[in-house]
Structure formats: structure tokens, C-alpha cells
Amino acid sequence: MKYCPQCKAHVKTVHDYCPICHQGLNGEMRESFVSPYPEKQETRKTLLPVTKNILFFLTLLAIVTLAVINLLASHETWWSLVPIGSVLYFWLAVRIGVLSRHNVAFRLAMLTVVLIAIVNVIDIFYGGNKGWARNYVSPFVLLSANLALGFLLWFKNTDYRDYLLYMLTIIVFSLVPLILYFTGLVEILWPAVAVFGVAVLILFLITLFFPAAIKEEIKKRLHF
Amino acid sequence: MKKNIYNDWYMLDNSAKIFPEVSTRRETNTFRVEITMKEVVDPEVLDEAVSHVLKRFPMFKVRLKPGFFWSYLDYNANPFHAEKMTHEVCGAIDPKNNNGFLLKVLYYDKKIAVEIFHSLADGAGAFSLLKSIVYEYLSLMGFFVQSDGLVLTKDSRPILEEYEDSHKAYYDKHNRKHVTEKKAFRISGTMLPEGTTGLISGELSTKEILALAREKGASVTEYLSALMLKVIYENKIAHREHMKENKRPIKIFVPVDLRKHFPSRTLRNFSNFVKVGLRMDEKPYTFDDLLEETGRQFSEGLKKEELIRKMSENVSFEKNPLMRISPYILKKPIMKLGYELVGMKLNTMSLSNMGRILLPDSLKPHIESVGAAVYSGKHNTVNMAVASYLDRFRITFTRSIVETGIIRDFFRHFTQKGLNVTLESNYVEEWL
Ligand SMILES: [Zn+2]
Numbered sequence: 001m002k003y004c005p006q007c008k009a010h011v012k013t014v015h016d017y018c019p020i021c022h023q024g025l026n027g028e029m030r031e032s033f034v035s036p037y038p039e040k041q042e043t044r045k046t047l048l049p050v051t052k053n054i055l056f057f058l059t060l061l062a063i064v065t066l067a068v069i070n071l072l073a074s075h076e077t078w079w080s081l082v083p084i085g086s087v088l089y090f091w092l093a094v095r096i097g098v099l100s101r102h103n104v105a106f107r108l109a110m111l112t113v114v115l116i117a118i119v120n121v122i123d124i125f126y127g128g129n130k131g132w133a134r135n136y137v138s139p140f141v142l143l144s145a146n147l148a149l150g151f152l153l154w155f156k157n158t159d160y161r162d163y164l165l166y167m168l169t170i171i172v173f174s175l176v177p178l179i180l181y182f183t184g185l186v187e188i189l190w191p192a193v194a195v196f197g198v199a200v201l202i203l204f205l206i207t208l209f210f211p212a213a214i215k216e217e218i219k220k221r222l223h224f
Numbered sequence: 225m226k227k228n229i230y231n232d233w234y235m236l237d238n239s240a241k242i243f244p245e246v247s248t249r250r251e252t253n254t255f256r257v258e259i260t261m262k263e264v265v266d267p268e269v270l271d272e273a274v275s276h277v278l279k280r281f282p283m284f285k286v287r288l289k290p291g292f293f294w295s296y297l298d299y300n301a302n303p304f305h306a307e308k309m310t311h312e313v314c315g316a317i318d319p320k321n322n323n324g325f326l327l328k329v330l331y332y333d334k335k336i337a338v339e340i341f342h343s344l345a346d347g348a349g350a351f352s353l354l355k356s357i358v359y360e361y362l363s364l365m366g367f368f369v370q371s372d373g374l375v376l377t378k379d380s381r382p383i384l385e386e387y388e389d390s391h392k393a394y395y396d397k398h399n400r401k402h403v404t405e406k407k408a409f410r411i412s413g414t415m416l417p418e419g420t421t422g423l424i425s426g427e428l429s430t431k432e433i434l435a436l437a438r439e440k441g442a443s444v445t446e447y448l449s450a451l452m453l454k455v456i457y458e459n460k461i462a463h464r465e466h467m468k469e470n471k472r473p474i475k476i477f478v479p480v481d482l483r484k485h486f487p488s489r490t491l492r493n494f495s496n497f498v499k500v501g502l503r504m505d506e507k508p509y510t511f512d513d514l515l516e517e518t519g520r521q522f523s524e525g526l527k528k529e530e531l532i533r534k535m536s537e538n539v540s541f542e543k544n545p546l547m548r549i550s551p552y553i554l555k556k557p558i559m560k561l562g563y564e565l566v567g568m569k570l571n572t573m574s575l576s577n578m579g580r581i582l583l584p585d586s587l588k589p590h591i592e593s594v595g596a597a598v599y600s601g602k603h604n605t606v607n608m609a610v611a612s613y614l615d616r617f618r619i620t621f622t623r624s625i626v627e628t629g630i631i632r633d634f635f636r637h638f639t640q641k642g643l644n645v646t647l648e649s650n651y652v653e654e655w656l
Contacts, residue, residue: 001646007632008639009426010646019424019649020632034333037423037650040311101320220233224293224548 002027012036052099059091082126089118105149105166112145112170131187139177139191143198145170150202164217167206174199234283234297238391238539239493240343242567244288244295245559247341249418250624251568251601252316255609257350257578258337259358260592265331266365270306273360274329276378278304281353283387283491284344287324293552297344300324306331313421313622313650314599317341329357334592336361342493347578347596348481349491351611352376355583362590372584383489390488391539399529400536408475408501408572411460411605413625421600422652424628425620426635426645427593430580430612436641442515445577446522448610448619449476449500450514452575455633457504465505475501477571477604478522481579485531496534498525499571568603578611593618600624606631626653 002011002025004018011018011025014035018025063084070080096102096110116138123133149167177192186192207214236244247253278285285304286297302323309332317326317339326341338354345353359375371377416422437447453474461470482494500521502514509517524530541547547555581594593616596609600622609620621631635645 004647007636007645007647009635010644012646012648013651015651015654019647019651020628020635022628022653036333036648037313038309038311038332040420040655216233220289220296220298221291222293223235223291223296 002029052095055091055094055099059087062087082122085118085122089114103163104152105163108145108148108152109166109169112141113173115141134177134180134186135188136191139195142170142174142177143191143195146174146195146198146202150205153206164206164210164213165221167202168214168217171199171203232282232299234286234387234492235294235389236296236343237389237490237492237494238535238542239495241294241542242559242563243341243343245556246563246568247316249316251603252314252599253342254314254317254339255342255347255350255576255598256314256337256339256596257347257354257611258335258595258597259354260595261334261336261358262590262592264334265336265361267306267308267331269364270329270331270336270357270361273357273364274304274306277353277356277360280356280376280378280380280382281491282382284327284340284353286326286344287319288326288343290552293548293550294555295552304329308332309335309337311650311655312419313423314339314597315419315421327353345491346481346493346495347479347576348483348495349493351578351581352491355581358591359584359587362587367590368586370584370586372586374582374584375587385489386491388488388490389492390482390486390490390494391535393488394482394486394532395536395539396532397536397540397543399533400540401533402537405570407472407569409456409461409469409472409504410569410603411456411572411625411630413605413623413627415602415605416624416626416652416656420652420655422623422626422628423597423620423650424623424631425595425597425618425648426638427648428617428619428638428643428645430615430617432643433617433638436638436643440512440515442519443522444610445478445575446515446518448577448608449478449522449575450511450518451634451637452476452573452608452630453500453502453504453509453514453518454511455630455637456572457509459629459633461504471503471505473501473503474572475499475570477574479574479576480526480531482531482535485526485528496531498522571604573604574598574607576607576609578609581611581613583613588614592616595620597622626656 002013003009004011004021004023004025006021006023007018012029012033013019014029014033016025017023066080066084066087070078092114093111097107100107119133119137123130149163149170153163153167174195177186178196180186181189181192243253282299283297285300287300288295289298300323302325304323304325306329309330317328319326322328326344328339330337330339336354336358338350338357340350355375356377359369359371360378363369433444437444440447442450453476456474464470476499478498478500479495480498482488482496483490488494498521500518502517576596576598578596583591591613594611594613595618596611597620598607598609600607601624605625606621606623609622611618623631635647639645
């Protein structure tokens with residue numbers, strides 16, 4: 001054991017100075033002595049944050065470049081908004097879909113919502129509002145999300161707890177096209193019916209197979 | 225109540241609700257309890273012990289999830305593993321890098337430690353878990369062990385009382401007056417880099433320190449608090465009384481285990497605090513004056529009505545109808561802001577005395593000492609945690625500043641009185 005004559009305290013350490021007054025210590029430790037706390041090791045930096053930053057920087061660069069070219073070349077029309085939208089979607093797709101640590105169901109739900117928002121904006125503001133986005137693309141994006149989540153839930157049913165909420169969100173969203181049809185905002189009926197049918201079927205299957213889980217999930221998420 | 229208590233979800237208890245909103249990499253709200261064994265720890269056996277014990281402590285095998293009105297703790301099916309201790313002390317526990325869990329079981333040489341996010345439990349709950357892990361570890365190592373009713377073993381069954389939010393069981397809605405407080409003096413210094421915490425512990429003889437406190441008619445916690453007032457004053461305020469920041473009161477936050485005051489068996493949070501506060505610039509205090517003042521403030525703060533008032537103040541915040549119906553997304557910034565404005569800056573330091581750790585006789589031949597540590601951050605730059613086992617009384621300082629003057633003077637107080645002190649440090653200055 002070492003000893004600090006200034007502090008009159010014993011010190012268990014391999015270092016030669018006192019931890020509280022930083023003056024020299026007397027005495028020696030036994031050969032077998034191990035430091036009471038681990039030494040600092042350099043923590044391994046993961047590549048993920050760097051990749052995220054590079055991606056963000058490239059996205060920003062592309063958007064600024066597009067906007068500048070738009071302003072300099074022809075500022076009568078905002079044609080650059082369509083490529084900017086695509087760049088943004090690409091960024092979100094990679095950021096949420098690939099680089100995020102959230103669970104698969106969350107990523108799918110997020111990407112579905114973002115994709116639907118973007119195609120509708122493009123259709124309404126730049127495609128002459130022909131309605132293809134809300135009539136066909138949106139229902140089918142929802143339909144595929146429904147099916148994908150249904151399969152996920154089916155095959156990975158051990159951690160259904162983490163998926164259920166996003167699953168229910170997508171199902172609720174799937175009712176929107178049909179509601180829009182009855183309010184007259186959507187003109188084509190059958191894609192809306194198709195997605196509604198699939199959503200109801202999946203909902204029926206979930207309630208059939210995990211009735212208690214659904215009740216629990218709702219109780220958990222809504223307790224106050 | 226719940227039908228399946230092994231595999232379920234829990235509302236955050238009243239005092240746990242604030243921590244997820246205000247914790248950062250600097251203010252981690254993590255604390256550590258540790259037991260040093262007589263032999264080097266076998267990581268594989270420890271890992272097995274931990275997986276057995278977590279089945280007995282379902283309220284710790286959880287992840288934090290957002291709900292619509294409040295966040296909650298949900299059963300976490302991921303595997304849990306013990307990890308090798310790194311240089312980090314009470315660092316931020318990032319659930320994303322930790323299989324979603326809010327606690328870590330660490331080993332290093334002869335030590336087994338539990339680091340836990342404050343939302344899960346307080347010191348008493350964490351020590352219960354650690355004792356069970358050590359018990360199971362020794363049992364798997366082939367030693368004869370017997371719990372003597374002092375350890376929750378894996379063969380016992382969780383009981384509902386262990387899950388209780390005891391704040392809600394004992395609060396009184398008619399006794400919840402809010403008392404406004406002044407900002408506390410802050411111990412300034414050269415900040416250590418984020419994720420780096422200085423740790424210095426001193427081991428004294430329990431008998432000697434008890435005798436010292438008894439001689440002055442004080443409890444050990446009162447004695448340590450008064451001594452902190454003294455050394456902070458001498459180090460930071462003496463001869464600089466005229467400066468504005470030195471006119472702020474030094475306030476020492478002392479957690480109180482409410483299980484000692486109310487018949488609760490919960491393993492979750494159930495603590496409150498006593499605060500010792502004193503403006504040191506007004507007149508010169510002798511150590512005896514400080515002891516007397518500390519004793520007075522302790523007996524005030526520990527009165528049953530006062531403990532209930534502090535508890536009820538927090539519970540009524542959670543039960544406020546407006547607060548209850550606002551979505552979690554809105555609650556988050558409200559809680560964060562409230563804490564930022566008032567909560568954080570009301571203390572100079574915290575002094576957690578986890579008390580005497582009782583272990584069954586069959587474990588004693590294998591155990592050297594116990595210890596505890598709490599995180600230090602931007603506002604509480606020096607904190608103290610105390611735990612004792614037999615005649616080993618361990619005081620652990622953690623700090624987020626480089627300077628050690630206060631800690632030096634604190635320990636020198638004892639050595640000057642002829643007490644034996646054995647110091648250990650993680651020598652954080654070597655990493656700068
Ligand atoms: Zn010294």
C-alpha cells in the first residue's frame with residue numbers, strides 16, 4: 001500500500017502521486033495489484049453517425065445547387081421542386097429505411113406516409129392535378145405497406161408488441177381513400193375498396209390471433 | 225390488477241417520470257452500486273446468474289416506450305448480458321446500444337456493479353438487484369448460500385407490492401403546498417470532457433466514523449453534510465464572500481429512503497430528500513455551529529408531514545387534470561422546461577447515503593466491500609455516495625470537474641483526527 005504524507009492517507013494505486021493533493025506518494029504496491037478501476041480505452045467510433053452526416057451534407061448540397069440553378073437560369077417556374085422532392089425522398093428513404101435503428105414496422109409506416117405525401121404534392125402542384133396520385137398510387141402504396149406489415153407480424157410474431165401500433169396506424173390510414181371517395185375527392189372506387197378490404201382482412205386476422213395483445217397495446221399506449 | 229406479472233408493462237412511477245425528459249449525455253441520471261468480491265469474477269457465470277435473476281425482477285427487464293399521454297416501461301424480450309466495465313462511470317445508458325435496456329451489469333477484476341437509469345429504481349431497489357445477482361453468482365459457482373430473508377432469490381416469486389408506485393399510496397392531496405426555493409451555490413471548476421467522470425473513494429472504519437459522529441450528537445449523514453458545508457465554504461467562498469455568486473446558499477440534497485418511513489416494499493423509486501441549505505457569506509460558522517444547523521434542518525425535513533408534503537407536491541403535478549389530458553408530445557417540453565428553470569439549479573451537490581448493506585452470513589466469506597456512485601453533471605459538479613458493509617465505510621466522490629480541493633480537504637478532516645483512510649481513484653487526470 002502507498003501512503004501520502006501530506007494527507008496522511010493510504011492510497012491503493014500504481015500511480016506515483018496522491019489522487020486528492022497530487023503530491024508524491026511513499027511505499028509500493030504488491031506485485032499482484034490490479035488498479036481498482038479500469039484505465040481509459042479509446043472507444044470505437046461507429047461509422048453510422050459519419051455516414052449519416054455525409055448523406056445529410058450531400059442532400060443539402062444537391063438541394064442548394066438545384067435551387068441556385070433554378071434561380072439563375074429560369075426563375076419563372078419552380079421546376080426544381082420536383083427533383084428537390086425526389087432528393088428529399090431518397091434521403092429520407094435511406095435515413096429512415098436503412099440507417100435508422102427503429103424497428104422495421106416503424107420504418108415502413110414512416111416511409112409510406114412520406115411517399116404518399118410527396119407523390120400527392122407532385123401530382124397536385126406540378127402534374128396538373130390529374131389525380132393519379134390519390135386515385136392509384138396512394139392506395140397501392142398503402143396496400144403494399146399493409147401486406148408487408150402483415151407478413152412481418154405473421155413471421156416475426158415473437159415481438160409483435162413492437163409492431164402492433166404501426167400496424168394499426170397503417171390500417172387506419174387505409175380507410176382514408178374510401179372516405180375520400182365518399183366525399184368526392186377521389187374519383188376511382190376500386191383501388192380504395194381493394195386497400196380497405198385488405199386492411200380489414202388483416203385487422204380481422206390480428207384480432208382473431210392476438211385479441212388480448214390488441215387490447216393491451218391500446219391500454220398501454222393510452223393510459224393517463 | 226395485472227394477471228401476468230412476469231411479462232408485462234408498467235407506468236413510470238411518479239418520481240421516474242421526469243428523468244427520461246431531462247437526461248442527456250452530460251446529465252445522465254444514472255447511478256452505480258457495486259460489490260467487490262474476494263476472487264476475480266467469472267464473466268460467463270455472472271452472465272448466467274444475471275439472466276436467472278432478471279426473471280425474478282421483471283420490472284427491470286423493460287424498455288421505455290412512448291404512449292399517447294405518458295411514456296411507459298414495456299417488457300423487453302431481448303437477451304441481457306453482463307458487460308466488462310469501461311472507464312465510464314455512471315455514463316449515459318443509450319437503450320439503442322443496450323438492447324433497449326435501461327440498466328447495465330458490469331464486471332471488472334473482483335467487482336460486480338449495476339448501473340441503472342433513475343427511472344427504473346432508486347438506490348434501495350438497485351442494491352436489491354445487485355445482492356440477488358451476487359447471491360445467484362456464488363450459488364452457480366458452487367458455494368453454499370442461504371438467503372436468511374435478506375436477499376430476493378430466483379426461487380422466490382415477485383409480489384405485487386414490489387411493483388407499487390408507493391408515492392401514490394401515501395400522498396395526501398391536502399398537504400401539497402409548493403415552497404419556492406432560491407438558486408443554490410454551484411461548485412465551479414474546469415469541466416471534464418463529456419462522458420468522463422472522476423471517481424475518488426475513501427474507505428474508513430464504520431466504528432470510527434460512527435464514534436466521531438456520536439461524540440458530536442449527530443448522525444453520520446448529518447456529520448458528513450455539515451463537513452461538506454465546511455469544506456465547500458473554505459475552498460470556494462472564504463475571503464470571497466462579497467462576490468455575488470458566493471451569496472447563494474450552499475444546498476446539499478440528501479435522498480431519503482421513504483421505505484424507512486412508510487411500510488413499502490416497492491423495488492421501484494420511493495425516495496424523497498432532505499435539503500441542508502445555508503448562506504455561508506453572512507457570518508463565520510464553526511464546525512459545531514454547522515453541525516447544529518444541519519441537525520436542526522434534518523429534523524425539520526424528516527418530519528412526516530414534510531415528507532408527505534414533498535411527495536404530494538410531485539404527485540399533484542402528475543394528477544393535475546390539464547397535465548393528464550395533454551398529449552405526451554406536449555408534456556415533454558413542459559417537463560423539460562420546468563426542470564431547466566427550477567429543478568436543476570436548486571442544489572449544490574447530492575449526498576446519497578445508502579446506509580449499511582446487510583448480507584446473509586453465508587455470503588460474507590466471499591465479499592470484500594460495497595460501494596455506490598452517482599453521476600455528476602453541469603450543475604452538480606461534485607457528488608457523494610456512501611455505503612457501508614461491516615466495518616468498511618466507503619465514501620465515493622464523483623466529479624465532472626478536474627479540481628480535487630474539496631475532496632482533499634474532506635478526507636484530510638478525518639486523517640487529521642487520526643482516522644484511517646484508504647483512497648482509491650480512477651485517476652481521471654491521466655486521461656486529459
Ligand atoms: Zn495527498
